[in-house]
Amino acid sequence: MVVNTMSRTVVLGVIGSDAHVVGITILEQALSAAGFDVVNLGVQSSQKEFADAAVEHSAEAVLVSSLYGHAEQDCQGFHEVLEEANVDALTYIGGNLAVGQDDFDQTRATFEELGFDRVFDSETDPEEAIAALERDLNITTTESEQVTVTS
Amino acid sequence: MVVNTMSRTVVLGVIGSDAHVVGITILEQALSAAGFDVVNLGVQSSQKEFADAAVEHSAEAVLVSSLYGHAEQDCQGFHEVLEEANVDALTYIGGNLAVGQDDFDQTRATFEELGFDRVFDSETDPEEAIAALERDLNITTTESEQVTVTS
Amino acid sequence: MIRDERIPSEELRRIDEEIRSGWTTGGAVDFEEAIAYHESLPARKQFADVLESADKPLLQPRAGVPRLDDQIELLEYLHEEGKADLLPTTIDSYTRDNEYGKAEEGLEKARKTGDDTLNGFPAVNHGIEGCRELIEAIDAPIEVRHGTPDARLLAAITFAGGFQSFEGGPISYNIPYTKRHGLEETIEKWQFVDRLAGAYTERGVRINREPFGPLTGTLVPPSIAIAIMIVEGQLAATQGVRSITLGYGQVGNVVQDVAALNALQKLGDEYLPDEVCVTTVFHEWMGGFPPDEARANGVIGLGGMTAAIAKPDKVITKSPQEFQGVPTKEANSAGLRTTRQVIDMAIEQKIDIDGIAEEQDLIERETRCLMDSIFEHGDGDIVRGTLEAFDSGALDVPFAPSDSARGAVLPARDDDGRVRIFEWADLEMDDEIKEIHRARLSQRADTEGRDQSFRMVADDVDAISDGKLIGRPQGDA
């Protein structure tokens, strides 16, 4: 992979019938401020909508959010759909991924098995997601470019 | 034992170096209202003070209170002291009998082993203690006599 | 195009029949028999009467599990251990999407495995019999809580099943809950729900209706919430509903919350027809909770305190596990008891806080602006007006995921922690009022030595979960 400081498009959305929009609103804003081009699909997006958007915008990462407790069902077969569409992007998932009072390590394992590159809990700050993206996409940020959302 | 509706003297006090007085103040008042003659030794009373008072007033029951968590140490040998003084009264203990967050069943067993006839936790209402005394002392209360502390 | 008019009887019957054919359990509904059933219920299960005659705020949690026996056990627990006065039955997500087939699968799986494969109680699948078993088992009134855009079959079955209170409304269960349902569509569907409740009401069975006041739960300015409550109350009243509980979600500033609840009751009484008995429900903080049960208890404590001062008719409690996920029944009860303790310790105290009247006045003025705008947009018809006002952005809800609302208005807290409007977009409002908000927010910006920006909004969204009310810049920023 080559160092890439230019166009970095990510697709962001809430999967399934989940309508919790606040988290992705905050994420979108933080990602944009950090220099990403964000394609925000909004809430209640289907697997296919994620795949189509990733293809259309040649996204480097697909960021899935889920809060309402049905993430596991909603993501069954997601990576197969992406593969069929020839999407070769990083996949992250984050939010409140299990129903009830669960242990996060177990949750993380479940979603890694489903194919996600990284799994984030709902205590995740946008900054952490951005740092992970920059690491995974091998993005070097020069001093002058550095935009943090606290600024 | 014969049915006894007359003079019913009980000795009441807080044992050891414990100074929690509110509980026995409430108990004294409730016991008096229920018709008992109460000898209130107050806080920080020694085993000997309990025994002496029981003898002096021919008490039918000795009521020990402890809140501060040292009841077990403070009651070691208490029943021997009573026996030596020829006190043949019922013995109750109540309050917050263990240090820390304990299981009450275990606490009850500990104090029964020490010789107490009944062991009460700190959720005990005065009414319960009175009911137990009346049962154990075989006191029949006629309708007209019945004095409850709620009146 | 639909208007705010009562559905005629034949039309009601037609839709009712059509709707009930949507799932096997629909066939069992018999209106006359259902009336008789409601009449047979003891006074302590008559929702509207219990709520309206209470002399202090009644507490109600949220709770729903797929299996009937589990739901009975859960509600019994919340009633006995949590001392809930009113009980809920929260419906699962498939039912909300009208996917009764998927709900059936989930229910069967739940029955087989014992796992909670659905996130609520699929009342349609349980049918009238199941509902009634629940109603009979629990010694308190029970409300249906859901989030369903098209709740017609759910209403038909739960009303016949003995439930006497039904949450939601065409705006409040659309805008915050779904992306693609058109507002005209949901208004039409909820007109049926309300008409059905009205039909029961006419026969003496007053079904209580409760528009969902918190909306997106996230820094919703009181006047926006109140205007929507009035609209939904009016729509329900038109269809014959006579017991309406208007809702409001805590924003965390005590003065603003008390003022808002006062305004909600006052404007509700004023705008809604005299025949309607208007009550209010206060939702403990509906936004993001702290990821720590001890801190969550602090949030709940502040909610209880606010309720003790404002004295709404009902309080919907949160649990200390709100952040994490669906709470255990123990945590749910704990939230109830913490709230109860605070309310009972504070409610007999005379606590008159300065500035409530002024804040209430501001909220009322704002609400009237919005209501005037709605009436103007609709040429006097509130349905038309609501549709047009949302369309033009004159009416809007912050953080609305729905395509039917702009979601362009943005709130932020002022220096005192009251929710003001930072980005008005096209929201209809007197310039004078806008100036008040602007001044309050610029005071905060001054205090913090930073410009007003989306960053401030984002900080406020996170503030309570981070342990503060106002999202001040942290550290050396």
Next chain:
Amino acid sequence: MIRDERIPSEELRRIDEEIRSGWTTGGAVDFEEAIAYHESLPARKQFADVLESADKPLLQPRAGVPRLDDQIELLEYLHEEGKADLLPTTIDSYTRDNEYGKAEEGLEKARKTGDDTLNGFPAVNHGIEGCRELIEAIDAPIEVRHGTPDARLLAAITFAGGFQSFEGGPISYNIPYTKRHGLEETIEKWQFVDRLAGAYTERGVRINREPFGPLTGTLVPPSIAIAIMIVEGQLAATQGVRSITLGYGQVGNVVQDVAALNALQKLGDEYLPDEVCVTTVFHEWMGGFPPDEARANGVIGLGGMTAAIAKPDKVITKSPQEFQGVPTKEANSAGLRTTRQVIDMAIEQKIDIDGIAEEQDLIERETRCLMDSIFEHGDGDIVRGTLEAFDSGALDVPFAPSDSARGAVLPARDDDGRVRIFEWADLEMDDEIKEIHRARLSQRADTEGRDQSFRMVADDVDAISDGKLIGRPQGDA
């Protein structure tokens, strides 16, 4: 007979030597070396400075276990997980009784078995070295909390050991804590403690002294507590103490609590010499707690809310396990965090409640009556006056177990939940004020349709643990 006079230097030295010979660890105290040690401590461990310069209420829990390493671990936990700003070291009961031999046995047993055989940290037995290890391990100021009538050796060792704050006083650690210690005796002993603190103060090491405001923790009328705080503050000031934190225990009525804290600060500033820096500490409810952690969290929530409004310099928190026994460190931290969340959410809000000024005025008038009476009883000498006033019953504390106080005065709540005096006994008070109390209590009796009686007092004692503020008659009584 003793008077309110500074102990002369030679006398201080004489007693100090005598006292330090009472237990082996006493020998190691070297005043000059101790001063140097205190000077070496970083600013963030200088108790008085940290407390006096804070811009919001600092939180402090209660905690003490016998072994040093356990105590370090416990305080670290409360600091890190509970986010306590100030830390305590609570001393065991044997040490309070000056039974250092028994404490030694307990400590040895604790070291061998790992059990907590003592209910606190035996600082005298740990000696200077042990104390300093604790001071060095913890990155925050630490106060000694105890309940010791004769705390002279404890003071000598803990001051030299690096502690810079010391709770208690001759009245507040006598009347509520012990039956047989004479008041004259404890005053004399605390004059030494204060003189020692004064000696450090003169050398630039300001030992903070904190009279124990809650007294018996049970419905203590604010003016009685404040008068005793002023007396103890004055006694400490006379001996050269310059940092004094006056205490007050929550009664649960927000208006009365805020008024009392205001009055405490105002009268403290007024009565105590100008050289003294007076701060205040608010103790969350010190009476009987509900036997239920969820409800206890409600009590704690109300405490936090009150603190957010009154803004004392320090808050001593309770844990949800207060009813049951000494709390686990997790529960102790939880109490801290619940309190912190409520305070931080509410403190930036402007919450001005009506009637605080009037209540404060009443409290001030009452306190002045008591202070006047003390000065009169002592012909201008506050020590003599205090002794005579307690003796005559002109000064009294409800539920006092001590033989030195009548314990004849009885409090009861009025219809608003404020603590009034039901039985005055010989308490010195203007008739006009008595009339105000009488009227308020008879209003309550009317509301309840029953006579004022001890039963009302007993009901009030139990009320908060039973889930209410006011002990109204229950059921069909």
